[in-house]
Amino acid sequence: MEVGLEHYLILSTVLFSIGLYGALSKRSAVVILMSIEIMLAAVTVTMVAFSRYIVPTELTGQIFTIFIIVVAAAEAAVGLAIIIAIYRRRENIDASKIDLLKW
Amino acid sequence: MDMPIPNILIWFIFLLPLASFVLISFFTKPILKKPRLSGYLTIGAVAGSLTLSIWTLISILRAEGHELVIPDFNWLTINGVINIQVGLVMDTLTAVMLIVVTTVSLMVQIYSQGYMHSDPGYHRYYAFMSLFTASMLGLVMVNNLLLMYVFWELVGLCSYLLIGFWFHKPEAAKAAKKAFIVTRIGDFGFLAAILLLFSQTGTLDIAQIHSLALTGAIGGTILMWAAIGIFLGAVGKSAQFPLHVWLPDAMEGPTPVSALIHAATMVAAGVFLVARMFPIFEHSPDALLIVATIGGFTAIFAASMGLVMNDIKRVLAYSTVSQLGYMMLGLGTGGVAIGIIHLFNHAFFKALLFLGAGSINHATGTFDMRRMGGLRKVMPWTYFTFLIASLSISGIWPLAGFWSKDEILVSTFDSQPVLFYLAMATVFMTAFYMFRVVFLTFGGKYRGGTSSQTDTRPHESPMVMIIPMVILSVLAICSGWFNVTGDFGHLLGHGAEHGFIEGFFGILTHPLPWISLIMAFAGILLAYAIYSKNWISATKVRKFFSPIHTMFFRKYWMDELYEDIIGEKILNKGIFARLKLFDSKLVDGAVNGVAEAVMTMGRAIRQVQTGQLQLYGIFIILGVLAIAIGLILWG
Numbered sequence: 001m002e003v004g005l006e007h008y009l010i011l012s013t014v015l016f017s018i019g020l021y022g023a024l025s026k027r028s029a030v031v032i033l034m035s036i037e038i039m040l041a042a043v044t045v046t047m048v049a050f051s052r053y054i055v056p057t058e059l060t061g062q063i064f065t066i067f068i069i070v071v072a073a074a075e076a077a078v079g080l081a082i083i084i085a086i087y088r089r090r091e092n093i094d095a096s097k098i099d100l101l102k103w
Numbered sequence: 104m105d106m107p108i109p110n111i112l113i114w115f116i117f118l119l120p121l122a123s124f125v126l127i128s129f130f131t132k133p134i135l136k137k138p139r140l141s142g143y144l145t146i147g148a149v150a151g152s153l154t155l156s157i158w159t160l161i162s163i164l165r166a167e168g169h170e171l172v173i174p175d176f177n178w179l180t181i182n183g184v185i186n187i188q189v190g191l192v193m194d195t196l197t198a199v200m201l202i203v204v205t206t207v208s209l210m211v212q213i214y215s216q217g218y219m220h221s222d223p224g225y226h227r228y229y230a231f232m233s234l235f236t237a238s239m240l241g242l243v244m245v246n247n248l249l250l251m252y253v254f255w256e257l258v259g260l261c262s263y264l265l266i267g268f269w270f271h272k273p274e275a276a277k278a279a280k281k282a283f284i285v286t287r288i289g290d291f292g293f294l295a296a297i298l299l300l301f302s303q304t305g306t307l308d309i310a311q312i313h314s315l316a317l318t319g320a321i322g323g324t325i326l327m328w329a330a331i332g333i334f335l336g337a338v339g340k341s342a343q344f345p346l347h348v349w350l351p352d353a354m355e356g357p358t359p360v361s362a363l364i365h366a367a368t369m370v371a372a373g374v375f376l377v378a379r380m381f382p383i384f385e386h387s388p389d390a391l392l393i394v395a396t397i398g399g400f401t402a403i404f405a406a407s408m409g410l411v412m413n414d415i416k417r418v419l420a421y422s423t424v425s426q427l428g429y430m431m432l433g434l435g436t437g438g439v440a441i442g443i444i445h446l447f448n449h450a451f452f453k454a455l456l457f458l459g460a461g462s463i464n465h466a467t468g469t470f471d472m473r474r475m476g477g478l479r480k481v482m483p484w485t486y487f488t489f490l491i492a493s494l495s496i497s498g499i500w501p502l503a504g505f506w507s508k509d510e511i512l513v514s515t516f517d518s519q520p521v522l523f524y525l526a527m528a529t530v531f532m533t534a535f536y537m538f539r540v541v542f543l544t545f546g547g548k549y550r551g552g553t554s555s556q557t558d559t560r561p562h563e564s565p566m567v568m569i570i571p572m573v574i575l576s577v578l579a580i581c582s583g584w585f586n587v588t589g590d591f592g593h594l595l596g597h598g599a600e601h602g603f604i605e606g607f608f609g610i611l612t613h614p615l616p617w618i619s620l621i622m623a624f625a626g627i628l629l630a631y632a633i634y635s636k637n638w639i640s641a642t643k644v645r646k647f648f649s650p651i652h653t654m655f656f657r658k659y660w661m662d663e664l665y666e667d668i669i670g671e672k673i674l675n676k677g678i679f680a681r682l683k684l685f686d687s688k689l690v691d692g693a694v695n696g697v698a699e700a701v702m703t704m705g706r707a708i709r710q711v712q713t714g715q716l717q718l719y720g721i722f723i724i725l726g727v728l729a730i731a732i733g734l735i736l737w738g
Contacts (some may be wrong), residue, residue, distance in 0.1 A: 024720045032717075099714030 008049035015042035029083045029093040033076065040072045107162040108155065112171050113191060116155045116201060120208075120237035123148035124230050132226040146212045147237055153205035160198040169395040170194045174245070187307060192246035200375055201441060203450045206578070207367035208236040210571035214458050215359045218465060224268060226669030228357070235261035239368040242594070243375060248297045248307040251379075255293065255336070255372065259286050262369045266356040285349040289339015293376070296332025298323065313382040322386060324469035330383050330390030333376060341373025342426045344401040348661055349422040351408075354470075357462030361416060365423040366454035374430045374446050378439045385438075395435025399515070399522035402428030404659075406532035410539070411655040414470045415460045416453060418540050423453055424495065425529060429511050432522060437514030444586050445507035452495040452504060452579040458572050459489035463544060465568070466561035472540065477549040479734035481561050484569045486545045488576040493541050495579045497534035497623045499606065500616065509616050530619050531546075534626025542634035548663040684689060 015038055022035025044065040051061025087093050129143045163169055182217030191197075212232060219228050238257035247253050256399045260283075267279025300312055301326060303321050315321050321329075337343070342350035353364060377384065377394060384391050404423045409421030426449050434442035462485040463478060464470055495502040498509070507529065515523040548563065563569070584607070610616055632638040645652050657663075 020724065023719050024724070095717060096715060098716075101716070102712045102714030 005049055006103070008045060012042045012046040015039075015045065027096055029095050029098075030080075030087070032095055033079045033083065036079075037072060037076065040068055044068050046090040066095050107166065107171070108158045110171075112155055112158060113171070113173060113193065113244075113376045115153045116159065116205075117237055117240040117620045119148040119151045120145070120154075120233045120240065124233035124237060127226055127233065130241070132230070138225040141674060142212070142216055145229040145233045146209065146216075148233060149205060149209045149212055152236070152240065153202075153209050156198070156201035157192065160202060163193060163195060163198045164422045170293040178250075187249060188247065189250060190246045191244045191488045193244070196375075196378060196439065196443065197243050199447055200243050200371070201240065202587060203371070203447055204236065204239050204243065204367045207450050207454045207575075208232075208239075208452060209365060210575050211359045211363045211458070214362075214461070214568050214571040215357075217565045218359050218461050219357060222357075228265075228268065231261055231264045231427050232363070234359075235265065235363065239372065239607055242372055246309050248300065248309060248312070248426050251309075251376075252294065255340070255376075256290065258369055258372050259283065259290065262286075262353070262364055263365070265360040266353045268356050268360065278349075278355040280350040282349040282353050285346050286339040289346055289373075292332040292335025292339075293311070294332075294336075296329045296336070299329050299332065302581065303329075307616070309379065313378075316382050316386050319386075326389040328330075328381060330380070330387045331393065332381050333383065334390065334394055337373035337431075338397065339373070340376070341370045341431070342424050342592055343373070343397050343428060343431060344404050344660070347401060347405060347660075348665060351426055351658070354414065354416040354420060358416065358457055358464060361420075361456035362454045362461070365420070365457060366450040369425055370423060371446055371450065372433065374442055376429060377431070378443050383425065383441045384434075390433050393435075394431055395515075395519055395522060398428045398433075399430025399519070399525045400428070402432060402529045403525045403532070404428075406529045406536065408610065408655050408658050409536040410532060411652055413472055415463065415472050415475075415540055415544065415562050416457070416470050418472075419453070419456050419460060420535055422533065422536065425533065426453065426496070428509065429526065429529070432515055432526060433507075433511040438517045441507070441510045441514055444583075445511060447585075448495070448503040448507045448579075448582050451575050451582050452492040452502075455492040455575040456496070458568070459485050461494065462564040462568055462572065465564050472543040474550050475544045476547040477545070478561060481546040481549075482563045483689065484563060484572065488569075488572040489539060489545070491576045492579050493537040497537055497625055498530055499629065501622060503579050503581065503583035505616070506586050506618075509610065509619065510586070510617055513615060527619065527622055531622040532625045533656045534623040535630050538627045538630035539634050542630055544709055547637050566651075589697055611696075613724065625691065 008097065019035045019039030019042060020036075022038065023032050026032050026035065047061040047064050047068070049061075083093050086098065090097070123144050124146055124624050131137060131144065132142045159171075171193035173191040173193055175188040178187045178189040192476075212229075215228065215232070218430070219225055223230065235258070238261055242251060242254035242258060245254065263279050263283040266282050267275050268280070269275045281499055297307070301307055303325055304312055304315050306312060306315075312321075316326060331485050339346045350365075350370065354361060356364075384394060405421045405424035405428060409418050409425065412418045412421065428447070430442045430445045430449070433445055460470070462482065463475065466478065466482060466485075467475055469475070495504040498505045511524055512523065512530075515526055633641050633644065654660075
């Protein structure tokens with residue numbers, strides 16, 4: 001069986017859906033952060049797959065992927081810092097309890 | 104003075120006192136701070152106006168048709184439809200009024216030099232007095248109803264300011280307010296009449312309205328209502344029943360102000376207005392009958408209250424109301440000339456009476472006649488001039504009051520017999536209350552003045568106060584003589600002319616003057632019997648007529664009727680309370696209701712905002728999915 005573009009896209013969709021589900025349903029802020037990382041990974045897979053199959057001679061998708069990884073690393077650092085700060089104040093990191101953004 | 108007065112100088116009759124007002128308010132008071140200068144400025148300005156008025160009178164007498172034509176100029180144009188001209192009407196009526204206003208005003212201003220000598224409000228006093236005189240002069244000169252209304256209100260404003268001159272006294276503030284509000288009721292009628300006339304004729308020019316009334320272009324009910332509206336204005340200003348209540352309270356102002364208000368300016372405005380608009384009344388017999396009836400009734404009604412008052416100025420105030428009633432009666436039965444002649448004579452002797460009362464107050468420190476007495480010896484000048492004025496107002500031949508009162512009685516006798524008997528009774532009452540004042544004040548023994556002044560003897564007033572009184576007393580004797588030959592009345596469009604001597608003594612060959620003279624002497628005699636000789640005890644008379652005395656003394660409970668029943672019960676607790684209810688419940692209710700509804704809706708809808716970011720995320724995803732599916736299906 002030849003591995004084609006569709007397979008990569010299916011993989012990417014599955015990964016993204018798992019990440020989305022985690023981000024919207026999990027209580028723990030750390031797990032939500034991890035889920036977001038999964039979603040980013042799904043996007044990078046798509047980028048590389050498109051780049052490889054549509055414009056094989058250029059490396060645009062790969063370059064984008066590098067950028068996304070860098071940004072994801074920074075985001076993880078900031079996100080974890082926020083989570084630690086919240087934990088210090090509230091002694092837990094349950095996302096459903098962080099609901100100050102209401103009336 | 105052979106040449107006719109230049110047009111520009113006629114304007115100065117009114118502009119001089121106005122300039123004096125402006126100079127005092129903006130220059131001598133705040134910058135120079137020289138009080139004497141303010142006084143001299145006003146006296147100078149009014150003296151200038153008097154000179155110009157005399158010149159005007161002479162010019163008018165020499166002019167063809169006894170009228171000077173002054174070119175108008177445009178004041179304002181609205182949409183090219185309403186075109187309001189400013190101009191002066193210079194006929195004999197104006198000329199007579201100018202003389203009255205400027206003469207009395209000048210005498211009062213000179214007198215005030217003594218009376219207001221050490222008052223801290225000296226500047227303010229003279230500024231207001233200038234404005235007052237200027238407004239009245241403007242009122243009598245303008246030829247246009249709109250401008251007339253402006254001056255009419257200015258006169259009202261000035262009297263408010265001057266009655267409330269000592270505004271730190273609560274009674275003065277209250278009296279000023281009362282004068283303003285009560286006359287405002289009448290002003291409403293005047294304004295309504297102006298609007299009615301304007302809507303019917305499209306012009307505000309008095310001469311044009313008159314000619315339209317003469318030709319019958321306006322007539323019937325409209326003319327009658329316009330006349331009644333105008334008369335309502337006059338009722339307010341001239342203190343006729345039922346709006347007379349403000350004038351007796353206006354005593355709270357300085358006495359020279361009362362002299363000016365009662366003689367020349369404020370109250371004369373009402374009589375003048377009716378005289379000026381007389382052609383409208385002439386073509387509406389009903390309105391004329393109302394004028395005569397209100398006048399005749401007011402004359403006796405006010406005189407009855409004057410019989411029992413203890414405050415000298417209050418007696419004089421009721422006598423003014425009563426005399427104004429005579430003027431209205433004269434206007435209503437005889438025409439312009441008869442009413443205005445009485446206004447002319449009354450101005451001089453009434454101003455004199457008030458200046459005399461002021462002089463007495465200056466000496467004794469009180470206005471209460473029960474604390475006066477015996478002033479004849481210490482104040483000979485005041486006594487003498489006051490006596491002349493009292494004789495004049497009582498209508499004793501050959502003083503001024505006799506001539507005009509006689510004219511009024513004759514014309515009333517011819518047309519309104521019932522009012523004639525009322526007027527005759529008023530002659531008796533007038534003589535009685537005036538000589539009651541004379542005997543209580545000047546006769547007998549001194550009864551002490553104010554409590555603080557018991558040991559100081561009263562003294563005659565300074566010359567600056569006496570001289571105006573002497574000048575006015577000369578006028579109070581002979582101002583009526585202008586009409587002995589019928590000249591004066593003729594100029595105002597009335598009566599036949601005859602020789603002076605013939606008129607002077609000839610009048611005594613008619614029975615009517617004798618009746619009025621007998622009535623007047625009877626009044627004087629009764630006052631003499633009660634208050635000078637004590638042949639009849641005043642207390643016994645009072646006890647005998649106790650209920651009537653109480654009714655007179657309480658002024659027929661008119662103040663109570665207006666203040667407690669109409670003002671408080673009907674308006675404050677009745678209509679206004681309901682309006683307040685309407686305002687607080689319905690108007691406020693609607694506004695608050697809208698706000699409340701929005702609040703309630705907000706409270707319900709904000710439950711959607713849970714603060715759960717993940718929930719928001721789910722909705723975002725659902726939304727994106729919905730858009731995507733929509734695009735796939737219909738895109």
